[in-house]
Structure formats: C-alpha cells, structure tokens
Amino acid sequence: MITVDAALDNLFALCAPLGSEDVPLTQAAGRNLARDVAATRDQPPFAASAMDGYAVRRDDAVAGARLLVIGESAAGHGYSGAVGHGQAVRIFTGAPLPTGADWVVIQEDVTRAGDQVTLGQALETKPHIRPAGADFRVGDQIKAPRILSSADIALLAAMNIAQVPVTRRPIVAIIATGDELVQPGETPGPDQIIASNSYGLAAMVQQLGAHPRLLPIARDNIPALELAFDLAADADLIVTIGGASVGDHDLVGQVAQSKGMQQAFYKIAMRPGKPLMAGRMGNALMIGLPGNPVSAMVCGHVFLAPVIRHMLGQGAAVAPRRIAKLAKAIGPNGPREHYMRAHLGPNGVTVFDRQDSALLTVLADANCLALRPIDDPARAAGDEIAILPL
Numbered sequence: 001m002i003t004v005d006a007a008l009d010n011l012f013a014l015c016a017p018l019g020s021e022d023v024p025l026t027q028a029a030g031r032n033l034a035r036d037v038a039a040t041r042d043q044p045p046f047a048a049s050a051m052d053g054y055a056v057r058r059d060d061a062v063a064g065a066r067l068l069v070i071g072e073s074a075a076g077h078g079y080s081g082a083v084g085h086g087q088a089v090r091i092f093t094g095a096p097l098p099t100g101a102d103w104v105v106i107q108e109d110v111t112r113a114g115d116q117v118t119l120g121q122a123l124e125t126k127p128h129i130r131p132a133g134a135d136f137r138v139g140d141q142i143k144a145p146r147i148l149s150s151a152d153i154a155l156l157a158a159m160n161i162a163q164v165p166v167t168r169r170p171i172v173a174i175i176a177t178g179d180e181l182v183q184p185g186e187t188p189g190p191d192q193i194i195a196s197n198s199y200g201l202a203a204m205v206q207q208l209g210a211h212p213r214l215l216p217i218a219r220d221n222i223p224a225l226e227l228a229f230d231l232a233a234d235a236d237l238i239v240t241i242g243g244a245s246v247g248d249h250d251l252v253g254q255v256a257q258s259k260g261m262q263q264a265f266y267k268i269a270m271r272p273g274k275p276l277m278a279g280r281m282g283n284a285l286m287i288g289l290p291g292n293p294v295s296a297m298v299c300g301h302v303f304l305a306p307v308i309r310h311m312l313g314q315g316a317a318v319a320p321r322r323i324a325k326l327a328k329a330i331g332p333n334g335p336r337e338h339y340m341r342a343h344l345g346p347n348g349v350t351v352f353d354r355q356d357s358a359l360l361t362v363l364a365d366a367n368c369l370a371l372r373p374i375d376d377p378a379r380a381a382g383d384e385i386a387i388l389p390l
C-alpha cells in the first residue's frame, strides 16, 4: 500500500498536459490557454474621445471662448479635416480625435447657437482623450497557461484573435463492471442494482472540462472486459469501476494487464478507496477505481480531478483544501488516511456518523470531505482540521 500523496505523484508522472487545438472565441471560456497569444492591433487604434462634446485646440479651451463648429466626428465616421485656432468639431464618445485637436470640452460645458459654441465658465481640467494604444498595443501578450475568464474572452476579441489555442479536452472512457449492474431506467433482476457511480463520475468529468465517454457495462468475465478495453483504446484516460478487489470475480487488474497495462501501483492507504490501481495502457492512463459507490466518487475527487486538471494544463496539484473548525468531536483515525463525509455550516464542520462507502445519500448530504491523516488522534469540537470542499 502506498500513501495518497505517493499515489498522486505517481499519477502525475504517468500523464502530461495534452496538446492544443484552436477553438472559436465562443467556445474558449473556461478552457486553458495553451500558448501565449499576441494582439494583432493597437486599442484604441487612434486617439479617441472619451466623452460627447467638442474637439478643440487646448489653448482654445478657455472660459467664455467662442468657437466655430466646422464638422462632426462620430464613432465609426471620423472627421477628415483639421481643427484650427478658433474652431471646434462636434465629437462623440469613441470617435477619432481630428487632426489639430488635443482637447475635448464636454457638451454640458458648452452653449451652442447654430454653428457657434460658447464655452462655459467652469471648464474641466481633463482632456477626455484616450490615447492610441492606451489599452494594448500590437504584440502585447496574454500569457499561457491561463484559465480563460469572460474578461479574457473580451480582451482576446478586442485583440482580434478569433481562434484561440486551448489545451485539448481529455477523452475519459468510463467502464462500469459487474454482473449485478443495469443502466438507470432499466428494470433490474432480483439480484441486480442500478449502475450509479459511472454516471456520477461522468458528471464530475464533464464539470472538470473533459469529455466523458460512458461505455456499456462490462460483465464480470474476461471477454467482456477485453471488449470494454478495446472500445476505450483511443481515450486519454480509462477509468474502470469495480472488480478491483480480491474476490473471485474481481478481474479488472488481470485483464487490464493482459491488454498491456503496466501497473504502477495497487492499493492505497486511504478510506474509502483502498483497492485502487493505475498504470499506463497504450496511449492512455488507466485508473481502476473500487466499486463501492462512495469510494469511486471520493477517488474521483481525490485522484481523477487532479489528473484531469493536469492533463488540461492547469498544473499538477492536489485537490484544493482548506482549514475549518470542528463543530463536533470525532474519534481517532486508524492506519489509512480517511476522507470522511461531512458538512461545513456556520458552526463549523460536522462529520457524519455513518461513513459506510455504500451510502450515496450520505455523500449527497456532504458538502466537504474531512481529511484525517493516518493515526490522527481524537479531535475535540473547535479543533482545526483540513477539509476538501465538494
């Protein structure tokens, strides 16, 4: 058995950030920018007015001055002539500043009569001009890696980058195994149950930004498992569920190895999730999760999520955790790191009494996992512990 940290280090070493693909701006939000991109233009491309008013020469912008309006500059339609002494051009926000002008008097400070304007007595002291390139210039870069926010999308658009290089989304093949399983919506036989954690993991994979591919349930026999691995051959990550323990029908490790999986480790000192295996398998990383529904989901949070983030170019890091105070005392932990289903509320963390790894109702009530180190002693209410928010 290896520790959770050692298992994660192993997993990170067994995979790498995927290559990149170009996607349209409308599909780039939330994706990882795969390489630096550079602006192909200046913004604004010309000195622009920041207000609606009159473009003038600075030395004409004095209280009481009377100026002749010689034309108009609007956004998208500039004024082609030049502004001389004693002259003004009507201008609107975003419009190019005409040649000769270096000041904008806002229209609130002006009285207009025909083609004459008279400037008011209390003029503003700012020119209200946005210099060319004030936001960015040709060649200014957005650096990778970076998870693209809505603001980044706006900036990329302004830079005229219509196709964005992002890290490819991993294809994650999910194989539920077991003679007892039927799909949700089917009518189970008397000894059967509904496959659940395969759907939970597919949802998790999707939320992480990868492509889940739910394969048909593989029965507990060698040909069925071989077929399932064949169907998963082009995936970046192959995740099996169940059949990982030591029973007579737990065939996943054996079949995976016969199909070329080079096992890097098997069994982790953690609860739930002990019988987890992993290794390279062709072009993919294979992770064999234990079948107990909560074990599979907890291993999803602790191992799959960091692995997928690593493949997405977001760095190789453990699932984010934080420190919280216990609302209620808890007993000592044993020789395996324990990820206990718990709820964080205004009074702190309450660790649930029922921790059986078959109880999906308890997992659904949890909003965090309380993380107990190996041989952690009993803890009192008010003690600080690490939690992994769900």
Ligand SMILES: Nc1nc2c(c(=O)[nH]1)N[C@H]1C(S)=C(S)[C@@H](COP(=O)(O)OP(=O)(O)OC[C@H]3O[C@@H](n4cnc5c(N)ncnc54)[C@H](O)[C@@H]3O)O[C@H]1N2
Residues within 6 Å of the ligand: 176, 177, 178, 180, 181, 193, 194, 195, 196, 197, 198, 241, 242, 243, 244, 245, 246, 247, 250, 272, 273, 274, 275, 289, 290, 291, 292, 293, 295, 357
């Ligand atoms: N003698 C021992 N027995 C077991 C050990 C052990 O160390 N020695 N470990 C236990 C632990 S811990 C776990 S976890 C389980 C894991 O076993 P498997 O990975 O082989 O899982 P299965 O036996 O196939 O299934 C366990 C349980 O989960 C249900 N299951 C499986 N897949 C699904 C699915 N997709 N959706 C819903 N439920 C699923 C299955 O019906 C079983 O009830 O082994 C312990 N045993």
Ligand code: MOO
Residues within 6 Å of the ligand: 270, 271, 272, 273, 274, 275, 290, 292, 295, 296, 357
């Ligand atoms: O480790 Mo099993 O995953 O405890 O239920």
